[in-house]
């Protein structure tokens with residue numbers, strides 16, 4: 231890992247009237263890392279990202295990209311952003327992409343063609359005639375076309391079908407492997423789980439948990455369904471390390487394990503297990519804990535809306 235983060239947010243606070251949208255947020259993203267910013271609607275993800283991009287001024291705290299600020303042209307040239315990108319509806323997609331290429335100091339034509347074909351974008355159509363998903367593709371292509379050193383992606387797969395979502399995740403991984411720092415905001419867990427090396431959970435504007443995806447997986451609960459050839463050896467299962475609960479139902483046992491299932495699997499040898507099913511909701515438990523509380527606190531928050539004149 232390099233010794234300086236490419237993206238840093240230090241004590242960022244953003245208030246809109248009485249509403250604290252972002253509350254003392256601190257995070258760093260290192261070269262070659264994807265940082266997943268996860269949180270329910272209204273948690274403050276977009277506001278943090280807008281401040282990071284220099285579209286709005288922080289109430290307090292500091293933000294930085296590549297040792298400078300996103301408002302500096304040289305820094306902006308090395309950054310890619312997907313989020314509130316306003317696209318000129320009257321222009322053809324191809325013309326707009328060429329214009330973006332010019333802003334970036336020139337991008338080889340075949341790079342743009344390659345991205346358009348990966349995302350299946352028809353560049354001859356006018357932006358105003360494109361569906362939401364196709365407009366999102368234009369936004370993604372302009373962000374990736376110049377192989378940026380930092381990528382700030384605010385819900386980049388919004389409006390895309392599952393196949394294209396996977397293409398975008400693959401594109402993000404390719405940039406990450408090339409050393410790009412990626413801040414990836416999403417409100418869906420499976421997406422963040424699939425892409426992030428580290429994850430920060432934002433709730434009511436504050437970071438309530440930050441950890442590596444690997445650590446979160448290590449402590450996450452697992453729900454296993456074990457089907458035995460004969461009776462369920464419930465006592466053996468209960469004795470295994472990490473096993474929280476065992477429910478026997480005929481020849482099937484429903485077992486909840488905290489963390490590693492290694493000891494349980496060792497003990498199962500020779501006990502006639504015919505089938506093991508793992509339910510993929512282990513991580514969701516962790517996240518739902520936070521989401522649940524968020525719904526309560528959201529309803530208590532003061533939603534004073536002020537137009538702060540977002541600059542683009």
Ligand SMILES: Nc1ncnc2c1ncn2[C@@H]1O[C@H](COP(=O)(O)OP(=O)(O)OP(=O)(O)O)[C@@H](O)[C@H]1O
Nearest residue numbers: 246251270271272273274275276277535536537538
């Ligand atoms: N210009 C603004 N004026 C007033 N309130 C605002 C403004 N922009 C955002 N907010 C409020 O700040 C809070 C955080 O919003 P933000 O858009 O950052 O959340 P988010 O996590 O990105 O949510 P989503 O997933 O829905 O995009 C919300 O309560 C929102 O209503």
